[in-house]
Amino acid sequence: MAPNQMAKLLQSGVLLRFDLTVNELLQRIVETARHVIGAQYAALAVLDDEGGIAHFVYAGLSKEDADRIGELPKGRGVLGLIIHEGKVLRLRDVRQHPKAWGFPPHHPIMRSFLGVPIFVNGKPYGRLYMTEKQGGKTFTKRDEELAKLLAAQAGAAIERAMLTERVRQAERLKRLNELLSTLNRLTDEQAILAAILAGVQKALPFAEASLCLYRAADDTFSGCVATPSGRLSQLHERWRRRPIAATRTPFLPCVRERRSVRVNDLVTPRTPFERWLQRKGFRSFIGTPISVDGEVLGLLFVAADYANAFSDDDHAFLSAVAEHAAATLKNARLLTQLQEKERVRGLLLNKVVTAQEEERRRIAHELHDQTGQLLTALLIQLQLLERELRDERRRERVSNLRRLADSIAQNLHHIAWELRPPSLDELGLTAALERMVSDWSERFQIPCDLVLDSEGDLSVSPEIAIGIYRIVQEALTNVAKHAKATRAKVTLQRADRVLRVVVEDNGVGFDPSAILRHPDETKRLGLVGMMERAAMLSGRLTVDSHPKRGTKVVLEVPLTTIPVRDDRQGGVADAPSQQRPVATA
Known part of the structure; x- marks a missing residue:
C-alpha cells in the first residue's frame, strides 16, 4: 500500500466522524474511496432484504449527467455478480467480462473496475465500486488491499452511525412527543408559538429558529417569534412593522x-x-409550511451558520412539528372565534334579559299603581253600596262581587310580585328570597327552609341579585311541578369570595343529561335558561339529581367582596361565619 494513499485515507477523516447520519456517511465513503483509490467514479450500493439494490450513492458524476442517464442500476451484470457472490472483483476492462450487461444511453464509458463487499455487524450490507483508474491505468493489487481496508473500516463506521442514528432518533422522538404534549394543552395562540419555538430550539441548538405568520390576502409574511437576541429576531422586528412579500423570499x-x-x-x-x-x-436553512386543510397559516424557519447543517432527520422533525402546529393553531383560532361568538351572544342575551326585567318592572308598577288602585277604588265602592242596600238578595250579590274583586286584587298583587318583587329593590336579595320561600311554601303546601351563612343581608349588585332570584324562582317552580317532594331547602353560603346558592329537595329526581338532550325545549325544565343566567353572572350552575334520590341545584357566583348591610344601624360590616334558618314554612 502506497504511503500517500494511506495518508489520504487518514486525512479524509471518514473513520473519525461521529456527527454524520447514515446517508451522509455513505456519501462520504464513496467520495473518500474515489479520492484515496484514485478513481474517476465511485459508488456504493446498499442491499435490501432480498439482495437487490435498496439505495445507490455515487461520486464523480454530476447530477445533470445522472439525470440524463435515467434510472439507477438494478444490480444486473457485473454488479449483480458481486452482489450475489459477495467477493472482491478487479477487472482491467469491465466491458470484456462475460456477465457485462452494457451501459445505458448517456452513461460514461468505464473500463477499469474494482468492487469490494461491505459487511456490517457480520452481515452483507452493500458493495463499494470504483471505476476508471486515473491516468488510464488499471487498479492494482495495492488498490484492492486498500479498498478492502476501506470497506472494513466503512462497515464499522456505518454500524456506529446506525447506532448513533437510532439513539438520535429516539432522543428526537422523545423531544417531539414532549413538544406535542405541551401543544395539546395550550389554547392561546401566542403561547403555542412560543412553545413551538422553544421545542425547535431545544432540538436544534446549533440553529436559529423563527415562526412567521402568512396572510393570503396580500401574500405576505409577518414576523411573530424568533430566537431571542438572535439575528432572526432583528428581522422579525422589521417584519412586524412591515410584512415582506412572499415573492421576495425563497418560500x-x-x-x-x-x-x-x-x-x-x-x-x-x-x-x-x-x-x-x-x-x-x-x-x-429550511422553511417548512404550517398548513392545514389546504390553508397556509405560517412558516417554520431554521437557519445555521455552516453548510449542510440540517440532516434528513432534522427536516422530518420540522415537518412533524409544523404539521401538529398547524392543527393546534387552527384549533386555537377556532376556539377564539367560538369564545368571541359566545361573548357577543352573552352580551345580546344580557341585553334581552335586562330588557325583560325592565319590562317586568314597568308592568309590575303599572299593575300595582294603576290597575291595583282602580281595584281598590272598586272594592271601596262595592263596600259602600253593600251598606246602603236594604234588599238582602241584592246585598248578597254585591257582597259576592266584592269578594270576587278582592280575589282579583290579591291575584293581581301576586302577579305583580312575581314579575318584580318590590322587596328586591327596596330591601335586597335576602328579604326577597324570604318572601319568595314563604309564599311558595304556603301556596304549594311544601315545607321549605331558607338558610344563610351570615347575619344580615348579602349586598350584591342589582344584576346579580335579580339573576340569583330568578334562578331560585325557576328551581322552586320545578320542585313544585315535577319533584313530588315533601320538603325543600334553599341555602346561601359564602366561601373564598364565591356566593354559593343551593336549592335541594327530597323528590323523585331525574336524569339531567337526558333532560338537557330532550328535543322539546318545553321539556327541559328551564335548565338551559338557568345555566345561561348563571353564565351571565360569570358563574356556574350544576344539577345533581338521580331518579328517586332527589335533586340539588347549585349556583356558584364569583364575588370580590360580599359586604353585609346592617339595617338596624345603617352601616356595613363583615358577616360572621355561621348558619341560621331564616324562613321555615
Whole structure:
C-alpha cells in the first residue's frame, strides 16, 4: 500500500466522524474511496432484504449527467455478480467480462473496475465500486488491499452511525412527543408559538429558529417569534412593522405547493431574503409550511451558520412539528372565534334579559299603581253600596262581587310580585328570597327552609341579585311541578369570595343529561335558561339529581367582596361565619 494513499485515507477523516447520519456517511465513503483509490467514479450500493439494490450513492458524476442517464442500476451484470457472490472483483476492462450487461444511453464509458463487499455487524450490507483508474491505468493489487481496508473500516463506521442514528432518533422522538404534549394543552395562540419555538430550539441548538405568520390576502409574511437576541429576531422586528412579500423570499413553494424549502449551501442567493441571510452569515436553512386543510397559516424557519447543517432527520422533525402546529393553531383560532361568538351572544342575551326585567318592572308598577288602585277604588265602592242596600238578595250579590274583586286584587298583587318583587329593590336579595320561600311554601303546601351563612343581608349588585332570584324562582317552580317532594331547602353560603346558592329537595329526581338532550325545549325544565343566567353572572350552575334520590341545584357566583348591610344601624360590616334558618314554612 502506497504511503500517500494511506495518508489520504487518514486525512479524509471518514473513520473519525461521529456527527454524520447514515446517508451522509455513505456519501462520504464513496467520495473518500474515489479520492484515496484514485478513481474517476465511485459508488456504493446498499442491499435490501432480498439482495437487490435498496439505495445507490455515487461520486464523480454530476447530477445533470445522472439525470440524463435515467434510472439507477438494478444490480444486473457485473454488479449483480458481486452482489450475489459477495467477493472482491478487479477487472482491467469491465466491458470484456462475460456477465457485462452494457451501459445505458448517456452513461460514461468505464473500463477499469474494482468492487469490494461491505459487511456490517457480520452481515452483507452493500458493495463499494470504483471505476476508471486515473491516468488510464488499471487498479492494482495495492488498490484492492486498500479498498478492502476501506470497506472494513466503512462497515464499522456505518454500524456506529446506525447506532448513533437510532439513539438520535429516539432522543428526537422523545423531544417531539414532549413538544406535542405541551401543544395539546395550550389554547392561546401566542403561547403555542412560543412553545413551538422553544421545542425547535431545544432540538436544534446549533440553529436559529423563527415562526412567521402568512396572510393570503396580500401574500405576505409577518414576523411573530424568533430566537431571542438572535439575528432572526432583528428581522422579525422589521417584519412586524412591515410584512415582506412572499415573492421576495425563497418560500413561494411553501405557500403555493405546501412543500418545504431546503438549501444546504447558500452560495448564490436569488431573493432579497436570501441575500440578507448571506450577509448575516447564514449558510443553510429550511422553511417548512404550517398548513392545514389546504390553508397556509405560517412558516417554520431554521437557519445555521455552516453548510449542510440540517440532516434528513432534522427536516422530518420540522415537518412533524409544523404539521401538529398547524392543527393546534387552527384549533386555537377556532376556539377564539367560538369564545368571541359566545361573548357577543352573552352580551345580546344580557341585553334581552335586562330588557325583560325592565319590562317586568314597568308592568309590575303599572299593575300595582294603576290597575291595583282602580281595584281598590272598586272594592271601596262595592263596600259602600253593600251598606246602603236594604234588599238582602241584592246585598248578597254585591257582597259576592266584592269578594270576587278582592280575589282579583290579591291575584293581581301576586302577579305583580312575581314579575318584580318590590322587596328586591327596596330591601335586597335576602328579604326577597324570604318572601319568595314563604309564599311558595304556603301556596304549594311544601315545607321549605331558607338558610344563610351570615347575619344580615348579602349586598350584591342589582344584576346579580335579580339573576340569583330568578334562578331560585325557576328551581322552586320545578320542585313544585315535577319533584313530588315533601320538603325543600334553599341555602346561601359564602366561601373564598364565591356566593354559593343551593336549592335541594327530597323528590323523585331525574336524569339531567337526558333532560338537557330532550328535543322539546318545553321539556327541559328551564335548565338551559338557568345555566345561561348563571353564565351571565360569570358563574356556574350544576344539577345533581338521580331518579328517586332527589335533586340539588347549585349556583356558584364569583364575588370580590360580599359586604353585609346592617339595617338596624345603617352601616356595613363583615358577616360572621355561621348558619341560621331564616324562613321555615
